[in-house]
Structure formats: structure tokens, C-alpha cells
Amino acid sequence: MDEFSFIKWIKSNQKKDKKNIVIGIGDDCASIRIHGDKMFLVTTDMLVEGTHFDLKKNTPGEIGRKSIACSISDIAAMGCLAKYAVVSICFPKETKTKFARELYLGIQKMADAFNIKIVGGDIVSSKKTVVVNVTMYGKNEGLKPITRSGAMVDDVIMITGALGGSILGKHIMFKPRLKEGLLLNKKFSINSMIDISDGLAADLGHILEESGVGAVLYEDEVPISEDAKKLAHKTGLSTLHHALHDGEDYELLFTLSSKESKKLLASRSFPARLSKIGHINNSKGIKMQDTDGKLKKIKPIGYKHFK
């Protein structure tokens, strides 16, 4: 099976309710109208041992931390505020109380740091595998949630932070860009946004597909992380390759008009590094522009769960 075509098929089965379901399947969060302009945002993330974390490499606290951070990042990608969470955890039968508590404290500490209240959950057993599912609720605070589908031709493409090599540590210890997402939505007119979980090329691909547009990226402008450089040494791949196709950076990728982009770059107080990495056009797919101005097609390849 292929998860993206499976999700497309699920989406095609979706029952519509335009009055109440403002945003449904296929964005970082769903958005449900509750009263006038008031909406609640909802996102759910399942993290599985062997796929999203490794019991040999990660402490239980780190696993808990990441489980909730992924959901906070999804609310960040809508430019909204995270408020409440429910948590399901599956522990193997022989799990010790110490391990369980440490994992939960990882979740709790992260929730506290972002002023999120955990209001419920489910604790179950399995034969072997540790699984954590977090469902997070956000509020829109009178703002319009920023979707993947609003990118417009001539938009500037921007990104927070630096990309690549997250497997060396950032994938588990990243700080979700909740403050940055909310600030972008409050102070600027952002046309589309997503958080980088599958990788820059794949996640930009999601924006392009949902918005029905294409993009050009500037080879020299993609911000490369130190870990992408370290990893490139080991893998023999280019640092750019890692920045484009490694997943789990949890940076915010967004598009906005050139005018808004200038306003944003002129505002000195933004709490994260910002890079202009390309622009939206009306062709299809992603092209990479090198220093000589030459264009080369790149594939929106990123992390895939099923081969």
C-alpha cells in the first residue's frame, strides 16, 4: 500500500459538512466551527517504536516529549494556539512503572512548557510494541487557520530555521514553532503553511498539490543545518540532498506575497531564523535553480511509511 494514495482514497470517502467542517482531511489540522468565528483545531499523531523512535537510542522522556511535540507542530502550521490534548499509550505487558512514568513526564513537561492541558487518555497493553497517540486541540483566537491550499502564483516561499540531518538529534528534541506560527498568522498575511515532517521537497509538494501551483527553489538559499553537513560526510550525499529530503525538521514552510515577505524580513523581532528559498509559479512540480540560473526538476520525495 501507499499511504498518500490511501489518504486520497479516504478523503474521497469523506462526508461533507461545509457549514461546520471548515477544514477536513488533508491539512495539518482539521478545523470545526463551534460558534460564529470560533473554531477548534484538531490534529492526531501516532508514534510507533521502531518507526518514530528507538528504545535503544531514546530515553522514555524523549519519546514522550516527541509524541506531543509533533502535534503541537501541526497546530503551529495552522498559525493557531494549542490548548488541550488527550494521550493514548500502549506499553508492553512487562513495562515497569518507572519507564511508564518517565515517558508520561516527557509529555507532561512539554505540555506545561506550551501551556497545554492534558484532559484525558487511554492506557493499554501490547505484547511488544510501545505506541503513543496524541490528539491535540487548538483555538483559532479569531484568526483564520492557515491551510496548505492557499499558495498563490508569485508568492515568496520562506522557511524557519535550517534543514537536514534531523536523525542526528533534532527529530526527537525539536522545539515546535508554535509561537512563530501564531505570530506569522497574527501580524502578517500568510497564504499557505505546513510543518516539515516528510522533508522540504515532499512537504512543499503537499502545498503545491493542494494549491494547484508549482515552485522554483533557489539552490543557494536553502538553509543547511550543521547536522546535515555532519550526516553528508557519513552518507556521501550532498548537504542539499539532506536538506531537501530528510524529514522531521518540524520547521515552518510558508508562502506569502513579496510585499508581506519584505515586511516580515524588516521586522527585526521575529524569534527564528528566516530564509527566502524560492517562489511559486503556475507550472507544475518543483524546479531547483542553481547559481547560474539553470533550472532542474526535483522530485517531491520524502519519508514514506510503506514501500
Place this chain on the structure above:
Amino acid sequence: MDEFSFIKWIKSNQKKDKKNIVIGIGDDCASIRIHGDKMFLVTTDMLVEGTHFDLKKNTPGEIGRKSIACSISDIAAMGCLAKYAVVSICFPKETKTKFARELYLGIQKMADAFNIKIVGGDIVSSKKTVVVNVTMYGKNEGLKPITRSGAMVDDVIMITGALGGSILGKHIMFKPRLKEGLLLNKKFSINSMIDISDGLAADLGHILEESGVGAVLYEDEVPISEDAKKLAHKTGLSTLHHALHDGEDYELLFTLSSKESKKLLASRSFPARLSKIGHINNSKGIKMQDTDGKLKKIKPIGYKHFK
């Protein structure tokens, strides 16, 4: 570890917010105030291969069906209306599209039957195990959600349907009592309610603990299912034992004043079998009263995930 003491520990760590969190950790659903008397109810359930279903015995459609039915039953236990769900599914890497679609259709059909909209989800892979997590949102429809903590001395204890032997089929194919729960809340004054997932004795135990009261059950009045009789033949245990301690009947257990109970039993249109099985008193624990009026203590033992 023991899941009940773990949940108690989690509850003791819980951050309070009395204004907005009307019901927090430890009931069938949490309840969040969104606007005046409007609340949203939320519950989350994780179902794991080998614990909640068996790939050799259950079809993928049945697994999907059960995954969402458990969450609907939790909303039913609050006497509220189920509205929206998000679904996370973890499939082993080699899963075929046919299996994945059949499982999802099991969820979708059940959602349709109860007029619930699926608004989002997460699809991930594991090495081996199938896991489904459903988070369900309900609305209170101007009603007060019915908690586990409202049982009062002299309340009558009642139950829908018949109990025991769910492992022979009902645990996977039960129909959640959503209509019945909402009807009870709308037309009658119900003091406490829970759905039977851990077993009658254990779930009554939850009501007693949260309400700070005790209970007497009448041996002859506990409704025994046909499957409890069949199973008792095999196990050599009594049918009453199965009715008291088998889990996953997903019937509604509730308490109400004697006057309300008479009103309920006189209303001929209730869509399920109803039984008066005992009463609440101000002692501790559960006692079973036999036909001679003799009282015997019974333990609130039910399904436990961790030994």
C-alpha cells in the same frame, strides 16, 4: 505496572482549569467548556492487535468497526451526542491496500450509521503490530454530561441489555448505546453512568470510588446473556461470574433515584432491555445479596492490561 494506579498518578499531576475543564481525567470523556453552556466532549481509545482484536479471528472490517464503537460508547456513557472523530492507524509495512481499505471502511460505515464525521487522522507503519486509535468529539446539546461521580445513597442501580461472554462475539460486534444514553439524559434525571468495558463489578467499582459510596447487587436480577451461559459451559465458572467479571459488554450502567427509576420503567418506549440490579448505600465496596437476603462481599475485579 498497574494501569489504575498509573492513571491515578497521572491524575494527581493534572493541571487544573476549573473554568474551562468541566470534566478532566478519570471519566468516560473529558468535557471542555467552549461557550456558555456549550461543551465539547472528548474521548480517546487505542485498540491493539493481540489485546483488543485478533487478526486470525476478526476481519479487518470488524476491527475498524470496534475501534470507533468503543469511543461512541464512551460518549453514550456521558449521555451526549457523538459528532466528529479523528483516526490514527498503524499498519505493518507489508500491509496490502485491500486490508487497509477494509479496516477503514469498517470505521467509516459505523461513523455513517451514527452520523459521525471523520475529519482527520494519521497513517503510519510498524514492523508488526496493527494499532488503531480513535479520538471522538461529542456535543452536550444543552444537557449536563453524566459523570461517574454523581451516585447518591439510595439510588437504584440499573443496566441496559444482558451481560457476560462478550468474547464469543459481542466484544467486537456490539452496538454502542448512543441513542439510549442520550435519551436517558434528556428525559430522566440520571445521577451517574459508565459503560461496561472492564466488567460490571470493576465498572461499578469505578462509580463507587468516584462517588464515595457503596453498593448492593441482587444476585437474581443481574441479566445474564446467552453467551455467558454458553461460555460458562466451557469454563466451568458460574454464569453470574461471567456477567460480573467479563469485560467489553458496552452496556450502560447507571444510577438514579427510585422515583426516576419507576418513571423510566413505566415509559414503555425505551429502546433496550432494562434491569434494576441493586442499590447504592453508604458503606464501602460491593456486596451481593442472594435470594435469602444474605450479603457477600465481591471484589471489583475485571480486565487488567498489566499483571
